[in-house]
Amino acid sequence: MSELPTFTFSATANSPTTSLWRVTPGHAANVSAENDPTAGSDMLAERTKVQISQEALDTFQAYTEAAKTGSTASSSLSLSEGVKLHAPDALSEQDQQALIASLHRDPVAVAKEALETQGQAMKAANLQLSAISTTIEQTYTRLLETIASAHPDLKGAAFGFSVDAAGALVLTNASSLSADQRDRLLxxxxxxDDLxxxxxxxxxxxxxxxxVERFSLGRDFNRANYPQTIDIGAELLxxxxxxxxxxxGPxxxxxxxxxxxNWRQQLWAKGEHKPMSERV
Known part of the structure; x- marks a missing residue:
């Protein structure tokens, strides 16, 4: 006489994922091949049947329907005996697709694409810088002519200028000028407004x-330290x-x-150094 294993349904009310099935000893009719020599293959087929109670089946079907509509009540997966597995928030469908796509990509192709993207960004940044450099050079040289005409004592004066974090122009290298000259010039x-x-x-x-160049040479370059780093007037003139x-010749x-x-050379010579812990 033997007991046939039966599949019984074990579900917890707060599980958001497919419930777990486990094999437990079930009760079956006493079967003995020796006492029933006519059983044969029919007996083997009977022994391999999986028995699920109607109540368990109904519960499972109701749960799977609830899972489809997103109406399950918890974000943790519970196992029998009270053991729980934490289920972190799922990625969005778009993020999942991006992750899967990246895992199947050739690393060499990914690196090449990154370099191409950086190259395009550098080209755009260089074009932008070139355009504004040309414009400000013209504006500044015209303004110097106006200053020399309105303030003859400033004609040929040595000074530079930069821009602070608040957006105002500040004088640089103007120690040879008097306080009054610096005030009028500033x-x-x-x-x-154009300058x-x-x-x-x-x-x-x-x-x-x-x-975008990602080649800092250990320098920290931003609007906060810009006026201490770059003399715009000196570069333009x-x-x-x-x-x-x-x-x-002379x-x-x-x-x-x-x-x-050049602003790059000024950055190298006078730029603020990053703390060692932040250098790459």
């Missing part, structure tokens, strides 16, 4: 290119002076000066 610069806007655009464009200067020195005042 008011004149900030009175030019103020273009200086802010230039700072943003330089920082944007710096970030050095570039204008070197543009048509000969490569030899004016040849303008080319190294132009290079030294």
């Amino acid at each position: 008011r004149t610069l900030n009175a030019s 103020v806007k273009q200086a802010n655009d230039l700072a943003d464009a330089q920082i944007a290119l710096f970030e 050095a570039r204008v002076a070197a543009r048509n200067a000969p490569r030899d 004016a040849a020195g303008l080319h190294p000066l132009n290079l030294a005042n």
Whole structure:
């Protein structure tokens, strides 16, 4: 005599996923092949039948219908004997598809695509910077002519300017000027709406290119430290002076000066260093 195993349904009310089936000893009729030699294959088929009570089947069907409509009541999976498994929030369908797609992609292709994306971003950032650099150069040189005409004592004065985090223009390298000269000069610069806007655009464009290039050289470059790092006036005037200067003779020195005042060189020479813990 033997007991046939039967599948019984064990479900918890708060399970959000497919309920668990477990094999438990069930009660079956006493069967003995030795006492019933006519049983044969019929007996074997009977022994392998899975028995599910109607109540268990009804419960399971009701639960699966509830799961389809999202009406199950809990986010944890419960096992028999009170053991629970935590089920984290599921990814959205879009995120799941993106994850699956990334897992099947060739790593070399992924790296190549990343480089291409970065290259396109660098090209766009360079074009933006080039355009604003040309515009502000024209604006600044015209304004210097106006300043020299309205303030003869400032003609040929040595100074530079930058832009602070609040968007206002500030003087740089103007220690040779008197307080009155600095005050008049600063008011004149900030009175030019075009120059103020273009200086802010230039700072943003330089920082944007710096970030997309991902080549910081241990420097931290942002609007907070920009006025201590970049002298916009020095870069503009050095570039204008070197543009048509000969490569030899007395004016040849303008080319190294132009290079030294390029915003990248200024960033390298005067830029704020990142803390060692933040360097990549």
